[in-house]
Amino acid sequence: MDKAELQEKVCSILAEQLAIPVEKVTPEARFSEDLDADSLDLVEAVLALEEEFGVSIPEEEMEGVKTVGQAVDLVATKLGADA
């Protein structure tokens, strides 16, 4: 899977998880300010990403994730895909 495909997949999972239109889920979008996601929403989104991609994302690594783009990067790193 290349980065564009990965991004598309992550965005669609996030949109579904946060119950918002996928157009709003852009790489620049900030979870709390732009997408109105609280910390539990974010944890749930991470659980969904873990399940979808078969990766494990510890709490420490979630901390720096403020935007959709950062979430995509994190999953990419986990998958060992080159960005």
Added chain:
Amino acid sequence: MGEERVALVTGASRGIGRAAGLALARAGSPVAFGYRSDPVNAEEAAAKVAAEGGRAMAVPIDVADEASVAAAFDRVEAGLGPVRVLVNNAGFSRDGLAVKYPTGAWDDTMDVNLRGAFLCSRRALAGMLRARWGRIVSVASVAALRGNAGQIAYSASKSGLLGLTRSLAREVGGRGITANAVCPGYVETAMTEATRQDNVRRYLDVTPAGRAGTPEEIAAVIAFLASPEASYVNGAVVPVDGGMTA
């Protein structure tokens, strides 16, 4: 959701846990009877459920051991389905006066009663959040509501369980998941077999019911809190003590 509400009860080979498993099965849940040291009685309880037409299994789980908790959930998920009801019932008690209380006994008590409930709840939550439905019922004690001379560790651990329950209730209450606790009074089980007769007498003297409770009387309340009907009960601490703390 037409999905079956699979239940895992820890410490369910006997006593309150066994009765809770049987009550949940009668209410329609497939039930995993968790045991630590007694597979025979856990299997027997599962067989009883099967004989009554339900689905059940026995599963080894030492709640003080993180790997054992993970393995047990995997087995239950494979055998019955994702866990939607967790009953944190496994309990450890060792009495002793504070001034001479052994550090190891303190640690054992916390590891089973408090850390064990945390480990099981954490593992259960991921699936409950995905399903947007779940019930966590923890078995605390009247010793969580008032101090008990000679039960410093037990009482502290059970009070801690109430904090765990209330915080969970706030964290996940918006997701169709509830966390509640029951506080049994004196119930005749293996745990209380060694209780000195004069202590039993003193306890029953301050219990309006004037008698010990039965495991089934505790199980009925656990089963209600685990039911779909209890959807608006969250973070509650329910004494089941014959009126002792009234």
